[in-house]
Amino acid sequence: MDIKLVLTDIDGVWTDGGMYYDNTGNELKKFATSDSAGVLFLRKSGIPIGIITGEDTEIVRRRAEKLRIEYLFMGVQNKLPVALDLCKKLGLQPEKEVAYIGDDIIDIPLLQRVKISAVPANAPEYVKKHALWKLEKRGGDGVFREFAERLLTHYGLMDNILQWYIERLGKG
Amino acid sequence: MDIKLVLTDIDGVWTDGGMYYDNTGNELKKFATSDSAGVLFLRKSGIPIGIITGEDTEIVRRRAEKLRIEYLFMGVQNKLPVALDLCKKLGLQPEKEVAYIGDDIIDIPLLQRVKISAVPANAPEYVKKHALWKLEKRGGDGVFREFAERLLTHYGLMDNILQWYIERLGKG
Amino acid sequence: MDIKLVLTDIDGVWTDGGMYYDNTGNELKKFATSDSAGVLFLRKSGIPIGIITGEDTEIVRRRAEKLRIEYLFMGVQNKLPVALDLCKKLGLQPEKEVAYIGDDIIDIPLLQRVKISAVPANAPEYVKKHALWKLEKRGGDGVFREFAERLLTHYGLMDNILQWYIERLGKG
Amino acid sequence: MDIKLVLTDIDGVWTDGGMYYDNTGNELKKFATSDSAGVLFLRKSGIPIGIITGEDTEIVRRRAEKLRIEYLFMGVQNKLPVALDLCKKLGLQPEKEVAYIGDDIIDIPLLQRVKISAVPANAPEYVKKHALWKLEKRGGDGVFREFAERLLTHYGLMDNILQWYIERLGKG
Numbered sequence: 071m072d073i074k075l076v077l078t079d080i081d082g083v084w085t086d087g088g089m090y091y092d093n094t095g096n097e098l099k100k101f102a103t104s105d106s107a108g109v110l111f112l113r114k115s116g117i118p119i120g121i122i123t124g125e126d127t128e129i130v131r132r133r134a135e136k137l138r139i140e141y142l143f144m145g146v147q148n149k150l151p152v153a154l155d156l157c158k159k160l161g162l163q164p165e166k167e168v169a170y171i172g173d174d175i176i177d178i179p180l181l182q183r184v185k186i187s188a189v190p191a192n193a194p195e196y197v198k199k200h201a202l203w204k205l206e207k208r209g210g211d212g213v214f215r216e217f218a219e220r221l222l223t224h225y226g227l228m229d230n231i232l233q234w235y236i237e238r239l240g241k242g
Numbered sequence: 243m244d245i246k247l248v249l250t251d252i253d254g255v256w257t258d259g260g261m262y263y264d265n266t267g268n269e270l271k272k273f274a275t276s277d278s279a280g281v282l283f284l285r286k287s288g289i290p291i292g293i294i295t296g297e298d299t300e301i302v303r304r305r306a307e308k309l310r311i312e313y314l315f316m317g318v319q320n321k322l323p324v325a326l327d328l329c330k331k332l333g334l335q336p337e338k339e340v341a342y343i344g345d346d347i348i349d350i351p352l353l354q355r356v357k358i359s360a361v362p363a364n365a366p367e368y369v370k371k372h373a374l375w376k377l378e379k380r381g382g383d384g385v386f387r388e389f390a391e392r393l394l395t396h397y398g399l400m401d402n403i404l405q406w407y408i409e410r411l412g413k414g
Numbered sequence: 415m416d417i418k419l420v421l422t423d424i425d426g427v428w429t430d431g432g433m434y435y436d437n438t439g440n441e442l443k444k445f446a447t448s449d450s451a452g453v454l455f456l457r458k459s460g461i462p463i464g465i466i467t468g469e470d471t472e473i474v475r476r477r478a479e480k481l482r483i484e485y486l487f488m489g490v491q492n493k494l495p496v497a498l499d500l501c502k503k504l505g506l507q508p509e510k511e512v513a514y515i516g517d518d519i520i521d522i523p524l525l526q527r528v529k530i531s532a533v534p535a536n537a538p539e540y541v542k543k544h545a546l547w548k549l550e551k552r553g554g555d556g557v558f559r560e561f562a563e564r565l566l567t568h569y570g571l572m573d574n575i576l577q578w579y580i581e582r583l584g585k586g
Numbered sequence: 587m588d589i590k591l592v593l594t595d596i597d598g599v600w601t602d603g604g605m606y607y608d609n610t611g612n613e614l615k616k617f618a619t620s621d622s623a624g625v626l627f628l629r630k631s632g633i634p635i636g637i638i639t640g641e642d643t644e645i646v647r648r649r650a651e652k653l654r655i656e657y658l659f660m661g662v663q664n665k666l667p668v669a670l671d672l673c674k675k676l677g678l679q680p681e682k683e684v685a686y687i688g689d690d691i692i693d694i695p696l697l698q699r700v701k702i703s704a705v706p707a708n709a710p711e712y713v714k715k716h717a718l719w720k721l722e723k724r725g726g727d728g729v730f731r732e733f734a735e736r737l738l739t740h741y742g743l744m745d746n747i748l749q750w751y752i753e754r755l756g757k758g
Contacts, residue, residue, distance in 0.1 A: 268438060270436045270442070271435055272433065274432060274433075275426055275431040276538075279519060300439075301437055304439065384431070411493075411494065411520060411523045
């Protein structure tokens with residue numbers, strides 16, 4: 071498999087882009103349980119995940135911690151240099167070894183730069199046209215998992231991973 | 243009625259798989275009121291319910307308590323042995339007397355083992371194919387109630403239960 | 415207008431039936447802003463509103479208070495006698511002067527008894543068949559307002575109320 | 587560009603009209619991340635934004651503050667005079683230089699008065715007929731951004747703004 075790193079946006083990808091505000095200064099985001107299997111599949115395949123998001127919240131920090139996400143960059147207004155910097159540290163070529171999923175204008179430069187770029191079904195048209203893969207699911211509805219599964223299927227790894235996962239359970 | 247125990251997953255079945263995170267470490271899940279009638283119908287039919295879920299939260303403990311669910315297993319990564327253990331204690335044969343509804347890979351071994359297995363409409367295809375019943379509702383949209391009603395209809399008990407329920411109210 | 419009292423269920427009518435539980439024992443319900451205009455239209459027409467709900471929460475108490483709902487009955491498992499009691503106090507005949515909207519089995523006896531009964535589009539079939547009006551909107555999506563508007567249209571009052579409302583604003 | 591001021595409703599436009607109540611007196615509203623780009627596009631075009639809403643909550647105050655909205659009027663039952671007052675202060679003619687998006691009866695007088703009026707796809711018919719533009723998105727699903735983009739497209743400014751935005755990111 072060429073891809074050695076999967077990068078991902080949060081709002082509009084891991085969520086439907088909704089931000090719940092309350093009267094006390096607290097905030098909520100709604101994540102999809104099903105995305106966690108996407109994380110697990112990539113981990114089993116030895117591919118680390120990096121979150122690059124414009125927002126900076128405890129919400130995302132906790133979600134990343136729970137899923138043991140390898141790299142977390144928050145409050146990033148300009149995602150491309152942050153991604154390039156990480157690639158450099160890891161000795162990776164973005165054009166050949168990195169995949170990215172994002173859903174909005176802020177994601178375009180990075181979508182244009184990586185080998186495999188993807189957008190949720192509900193991304194704006196002017197973002198979609200910059201992505202290699204237009205996914206079927208909407209943000210917050212398991213689109214990150216769809217992305218992970220499609221990547222692993224693309225490289226012929228998905229069947230083995232499903233097999234491994236189910237057998238592991240069967241042994242319990 | 244053959245079925246003596248109904249087992250159920252939570253996330254993606256009693257909920258739409260959404261997990262609401264906030265900035266303080268708190269979390270929410272959204273349940274469907276309509277599922278509570280499914281619980282009631284099964285109780286009236288003398289069939290206990292067991293929850294087996296991978297997550298471990300106060301949220302589910304409270305929901306189970308409110309609906310007086312008989313068995314609750316949380317934080318279970320491997321569901322089959324937990325289910326088999328419960329069947330043993332209750333003197334039940336899973337292949338002949340147990341029904342289960344789940345929606346993801348983690349549920350496959352148990353779906354394969356019980357007499358009547360079911361999945362919500364939005365489960366992944368590779369999970370669906372292991373289930374006897376592909377239900378019409380999505381997770382969190384009353385699919386547990388659909389499961390309970392279909393079970394009771396399958397064994398010819400539903401009409402009587404509806405009748406009993408409405409008459410009980412009529413007497414109030 | 416024959417109708418002198420409008421009674422209403424909450425969960426599944428004013429909400430989509432969702433109950434948000436958190437880890438601290440708190441709970442949320444999601445109401446629709448648009449329903450508040452339904453309340454206003456009925457008030458302008460001199461028709462009081464009564465809530466009869468199976469749940470007993472501060473959530474509903476606050477919502478009822480904010481909208482200045484005239485009658486509030488919570489924690490009611492058997493709705494018909496509570497409704498009949500209120501009718502008696504107000505000197506009303508349920509079969510001739512009361513309208514009710516509910517969405518589940520618990521609502522059937524009351525749906526059967528009032529002059530105009532209504533259900534949201536997503537009520538179960540065995541509840542729907544007991545209602546005079548099958549509304550177009552789903553619970554939580556403004557179906558109470560649809561009910562109020564259809565009632566007022568049915569009695570030829572809606573146009574005047576809209577007119578009055580808009581003129582009142584125009585004068586501001 | 588003729589338009590010198592964009593006014594907007596909140597509930598049903600920036601949200602789907604949902605109001606989440608809890609048991610402690612707290613409340614939540616769900617905003618759409620994607621709307622924030624609409625705010626940014628208008629700001630880049632030199633057009634200030636004013637919120638005029640019937641509700642009065644910390645929720646909206648925080649959202650407005652985060653997005654650095656220029657004018658905020660809360661608890662307004664009669665929106666037209668508030669809007670006219672602001673126009674006077676800014677030396678603007680509502681019929682020639684102001685755009686407004688709202689979704690309900692309370693918005694009709696203002697929708698009728700401004701040069702460009704818009705409603706979300708799910709506004710009631712008797713509100714829609716007073717609006718110049720019937721937008722494609724529903725409230726809370728990015729309809730404010732659709733409004734901003736359509737305005738800028740209408741005046742031939744959108745392509746440049748997208749270009750500027752993407753280049754700015756590319757330089758990072």
